[in-house]
Amino acid sequence: MASIHLNDVSVDFVLYQGSARSLKKTLLRSSTSGALKHDAHHRITVKALSNLNLRLEHGDRVGLIGGNGAGKTTLLRVLAGVYEPTAGRIRVEGRVTPLFDLGLGLDMDASGYDNIRMRAAYFGIDGDEIESKMDDIAAFTELGDYLDLPVRTYSAGMTLRLAFAAATAVDPEILLMDEWIAVSDTQFLEKAQRRAEGFVSRSSIMVVASHVDDVLKRLCNKALWLERGGAVRIGPVDEVLAAYHKHNAGGEAAPRDGDE
Numbered sequence: 001m002a003s004i005h006l007n008d009v010s011v012d013f014v015l016y017q018g019s020a021r022s023l024k025k026t027l028l029r030s031s032t033s034g035a036l037k038h039d040a041h042h043r044i045t046v047k048a049l050s051n052l053n054l055r056l057e058h059g060d061r062v063g064l065i066g067g068n069g070a071g072k073t074t075l076l077r078v079l080a081g082v083y084e085p086t087a088g089r090i091r092v093e094g095r096v097t098p099l100f101d102l103g104l105g106l107d108m109d110a111s112g113y114d115n116i117r118m119r120a121a122y123f124g125i126d127g128d129e130i131e132s133k134m135d136d137i138a139a140f141t142e143l144g145d146y147l148d149l150p151v152r153t154y155s156a157g158m159t160l161r162l163a164f165a166a167a168t169a170v171d172p173e174i175l176l177m178d179e180w181i182a183v184s185d186t187q188f189l190e191k192a193q194r195r196a197e198g199f200v201s202r203s204s205i206m207v208v209a210s211h212v213d214d215v216l217k218r219l220c221n222k223a224l225w226l227e228r229g230g231a232v233r234i235g236p237v238d239e240v241l242a243a244y245h246k247h248n249a250g251g252e253a254a255p256r257d258g259d260e
């Protein structure tokens, strides 16, 4: 059974380690959220995640909400294993499918077909199973004979079609999505959304970052409100969204777990 456990997870990024004091001062003054700090080595760091605790189990479909820079993308990348926590512990049980940074991991010299096979092999899917799905995947991409050519000959839109089809060829246990699917081609966007919704329903745990309430209400049963890298509130999606909007309408700074 899939599960995600985060214990006191923090992620710090080093932004600046030069000695020009005026730039340092400008950076620190521009930090309205208090997220920028000097570390012990006099470097300026930003705390993208701050002592975050989280437990997700089978059936949890969690929407990440919060203002710009709240830590949503960083959390998704930590869950995907792209970033290591600077502190704390993370345990992820289950096969993770990130539906963001889709182009990562494509072999530009291999053909479209071979990239689909490699992605499946990476997920431990046996060769017969992926071959049995290949016609369906190929039809979805609408790339035709291009699937026999190296990916470096594809346009950006064609690469995205391939990457999306390859990523969604294998049912996920843990599905991670950032801002829904950013596709400029509207005809493909509708197809991609239909495919992703089926994909969501077959996942055990789903985490999606979005600024769009309709998307969150449609896909999620829970929401996690993040500010300054920490959890403000987690609970039923409607309740957390209502609290989030009430706060924003009041123009107050968001409280944080542990704030007085």
Ligand SMILES: Nc1ncnc2c1ncn2[C@@H]1O[C@H](COP(=O)(O)OP(=O)(O)OP(=O)(O)O)[C@@H](O)[C@H]1O
Binding pocket: 013, 014, 015, 035, 046, 047, 048, 066, 067, 068, 069, 070, 071, 072, 073, 074, 075
């Ligand atoms: N690679 C990086 N290097 C330096 N700082 C980073 C990096 N990635 C994120 N940050 C910083 O970490 C903080 C959290 O960023 P993150 O992208 O996780 O926020 P977000 O909630 O996804 O924001 P948005 O809604 O604007 O996409 C921000 O202050 C951001 O500037």
